[in-house]
Amino acid sequence: MDPPIINEASFSAANPSSYSLAEIWPFPINGELSRGGGGLGLRMCNFAAFAEANSNRDVSVDESTVTEQSGGGRKRRDANSEEDESSKLVSTSSAKDLKNSNGKRMKISGSRDENGGSKSEVEANSGPENKPAEQSTKPSEPPKQDYIHVRARRGQATDSHSLAERARREKISERMKVLQDLVPGCNKVIGKALVLDEIINYIQSLQHQVEFLSMKLEAVNSRMNSPIEGFPSKDLLDLIQNTLLASEKSRFTRLESPIFTNSHTLIVNPKFTNKLGAATCDSTGMLFGSQATREYMQGSQPEWLHMQVGSGYDRET
């Protein structure tokens, strides 16, 4: 961003050249100063860019922009009122008024003095020339004021770090709520650490279920001599469809519990099984409930498989 080399004298003297400069001005501005840029573009009849800059800004913007915004909103209102007065009075006295407003702005925030300078340039331009533009500036003002009001309402610390931390905490708690809705039985748990524990247990149990299911698939495949093999793509699609459409009724039909079930269920995930109760018991019990797996385990190497499963879960839990 180039420093404000143009002062008021050169400004009122060479109006058309500075006008073109200020027309170019809003475009290279982005990031934190996009607000000032938007304001500039607004006064220079560039409403579209302003609306874009407004609508693109959402809650997840970086915090520094938020502070800039809240500061900028105030400043902007001041600038508007002053501008109205000055444009009502006389257009030739803009040099003095501008000096005042510039000083005020520098008092408000020293780091934005170059922006204040550029604003004053634009005021000098838009005061005498673009009155209709000012009039149409007003209606687009209120939504932003609402937004800023929401952000700066609380009487807490408003420096960028605490604002950033607050926004981060809000985001985190919102995602924790989403996660709590996803994990069954997690709504009653109070406290973030316990909720995280539940989530971890749930993910672990799901991963273990995948592992069990892959074991079971392996057993089924080897026993049935690869049932999926040789399907053409049409049959494969049918199979997929049936897979997706397979209803819940087949899920609870095989609940006659074999001998293994209890021990394995305990090995799988004792905490989660105890907490969630019947659902997980059913699902893990079903894994070893099928005829195929039982036959397979009793037929070939039951001790090995038992040992494998047990050691795996001892290691992982």
Add this chain to the structure above:
Amino acid sequence: MTPQPLLMKPNSIKTRFAYGFLRALNSLNKNKPSSPSSPKVIFRRCRMIKLAADASMASAVGSRRAWSRAVLCKIRCQRALAMRGRIRSGGFRRRSGAGKGFGVGQTDGLRKLVPGGGAMDLCCLLDETAHYIKCLTTQVQVMRNIVDICST
């Protein structure tokens, strides 16, 4: 076995996962038609099936999500390393101080569980965890249905 195309969404993650996983199972069965004899072979086949499930889940999700990217990258690395015959365990770097305010043990556990979670901040980690849980549920459901269909 009457096809009901209305009930099947062709572009959902579930359908894509089922399709990819069944194809992977098919190729696995073609590759190893011999009867399993030793526990080592069985164990390796279990691992391959699980890898196939993970890979097809991740590829069904695509590279939009960090965890699926991590899974795909890990599988690719494992394949490359297995071709070279080396085994090396690589870990992700973890950004320090990202989990303040929470129990450090819990977030670390979550980071270990969610693939690629080592290098995320907490917001992204929770976001990815939510999506990962959804996908894991889908995976379990589809695999269970396949087992049911194949075993009956």
